[in-house]
Amino acid sequence: MIVPFVLILIFLAGSFWLIPRLSFIRHTNLSSRQVQLLLAFKIFISLLAAYYFTNLSTNVDYLDNNEGGKFHYNLLLSNPVLFFTDFKNDIHTYGFGGLFKSENSFWAYLRFNLLHKFIAILDLFTRGNFYFNTIIFSTIVFFGHIAFYRIFSEIYKGQQLAILITSFLLPSLLLYTSCIHKDGIVFLCLGIVSYIFYRFLSAQRRVTFKHYVFFVIALLAIFLFRNYVVIAIVPAMVSTLLCKIILQKRRLVLVTTYAFYFLLFFLSSFSHSFLNIPAAVVERKNDFATLLGGNTNIAMNELQPNFQSFVANFPQAINHALLRPYLWEFPQLSVLLTAFELLIYQLLIIAFIFFRKKQASPPLFNIFGLAFFFNMMLIIGYTIPNIGAIVRYRSIFWIYLITPVICNIDWGKLNPFQKNKAI
Numbered sequence: 001m002i003v004p005f006v007l008i009l010i011f012l013a014g015s016f017w018l019i020p021r022l023s024f025i026r027h028t029n030l031s032s033r034q035v036q037l038l039l040a041f042k043i044f045i046s047l048l049a050a051y052y053f054t055n056l057s058t059n060v061d062y063l064d065n066n067e068g069g070k071f072h073y074n075l076l077l078s079n080p081v082l083f084f085t086d087f088k089n090d091i092h093t094y095g096f097g098g099l100f101k102s103e104n105s106f107w108a109y110l111r112f113n114l115l116h117k118f119i120a121i122l123d124l125f126t127r128g129n130f131y132f133n134t135i136i137f138s139t140i141v142f143f144g145h146i147a148f149y150r151i152f153s154e155i156y157k158g159q160q161l162a163i164l165i166t167s168f169l170l171p172s173l174l175l176y177t178s179c180i181h182k183d184g185i186v187f188l189c190l191g192i193v194s195y196i197f198y199r200f201l202s203a204q205r206r207v208t209f210k211h212y213v214f215f216v217i218a219l220l221a222i223f224l225f226r227n228y229v230v231i232a233i234v235p236a237m238v239s240t241l242l243c244k245i246i247l248q249k250r251r252l253v254l255v256t257t258y259a260f261y262f263l264l265f266f267l268s269s270f271s272h273s274f275l276n277i278p279a280a281v282v283e284r285k286n287d288f289a290t291l292l293g294g295n296t297n298i299a300m301n302e303l304q305p306n307f308q309s310f311v312a313n314f315p316q317a318i319n320h321a322l323l324r325p326y327l328w329e330f331p332q333l334s335v336l337l338t339a340f341e342l343l344i345y346q347l348l349i350i351a352f353i354f355f356r357k358k359q360a361s362p363p364l365f366n367i368f369g370l371a372f373f374f375n376m377m378l379i380i381g382y383t384i385p386n387i388g389a390i391v392r393y394r395s396i397f398w399i400y401l402i403t404p405v406i407c408n409i410d411w412g413k414l415n416p417f418q419k420n421k422a423i
Contacts, residue, residue, distance in 0.1 A: 046138035046178035069119025102287035147191030172395035232375035278305035317381030369400035
């Protein structure tokens with residue numbers, strides 16, 4: 001135990017010295033001490049989460065991932081060639097079909113193979129120590145938080161506290177990006193993609209070849225780990241780019257593009273390939289119903305791959321994605337805490353509706369973020385029949401909604417003793 005402990009101390013000392021000195025971090029305008037405190041808090045929460053998942057939780061995904069990493073670590077040491085080529089077995093077994101399937105396809109198992117191989121590489125330094133792996137992973141994911149902080153601190157100048165809260169302290173986001181799982185990797189890549197896309201939208205920012213390379217790599221990683229996220233993010237980007245071109249007709253552009261997307265979505269049902277998106281959504285819903293067990297399952301209506309069924313199920317999808325869990329429906333403490341977090345978000349949204357600041361038009365990045373958030377909530381609402389999974393899957397997307405909401409509330413109207421004083 002002494003050797004891992006010493007290595008952990010060396011890693012922490014190196015991280016706290018190096019990270020504040022990196023150019024990407026220095027451009028946040030946060031002091032070195034502030035960056036170190038934020039990183040320390042991220043790591044501390046990650047260690048608490050690791051302890052929770054090790055000793056208290058019935059969720060074994062994180063520990064199973066660590067064990068999967070150990071298997072691939074042993075494979076890396078004993079047969080390095082097979083370590084990098086064993087994915088061919090799934091190609092021979094399943095082919096390249098089933099792009100959106102949750103099991104029994106090359107794509108379904110690729111995301112786990114990649115995750116386990118990533119852990120195996122960490123194991124070269126950590127020897128499979130779950131807490132050490134967690135520290136390294138949370139340190140890497142920290143850059144995703146920094147990316148979102150840089151975006152919103154430029155959009156909402158003078159609101160540092162509000163942006164610090166939403167970029168680093170959202171509870172479910174902190175929890176589900178702490179231990180090694182696909183959520184943290186996707187969040188990090190979303191931070192990279194969003195930051196570079198924000199630079200592209202900004203007239204004051206230049207996008208270099210280096211940015212395009214990172215953009216493509218991050219988008220590819222999102223596709224490999226959660227391909228349906230790409231289905232949600234690309235239409236949001238296209239709509240935003242059209243809004244940038246057609247400045248005076250943003251509402252018309254959004255209505256027109258989304259009408260086109262929905263038409264394309266349902267027309268794809270005539271395809272007999274993986275391009276049949278409605279059938280893929282229905283299949284994914286059925287896979288989730290089969291895979292997910294536990295005591296937080298919720299009833300879902302039957303979904304068919306046609307226009308009428310999707311329209312009929314739309315209210316339920318919105319309810320599941322944005323209103324569940326209710327405070328009263330599950331007695332477990334963990335569910336009550338997530339319900340309380342959701343209630344706070346809902347109250348903030350209500351405050352925004354009635355007490356928002358006046359502005360000519362929303363920033364282009366917010367149009368993208370809100371469109372992307374809406375797309376993801378539809379996917380989650382239509383496909384996931386389990387409260388625990390809903391909370392985890394949507395946790396990394398709240399930042400796109402809650403940050404603009406908090407920063408655009410006129411807090412002076414809510415506090416008569418501090419009129420016109422923002423957070």
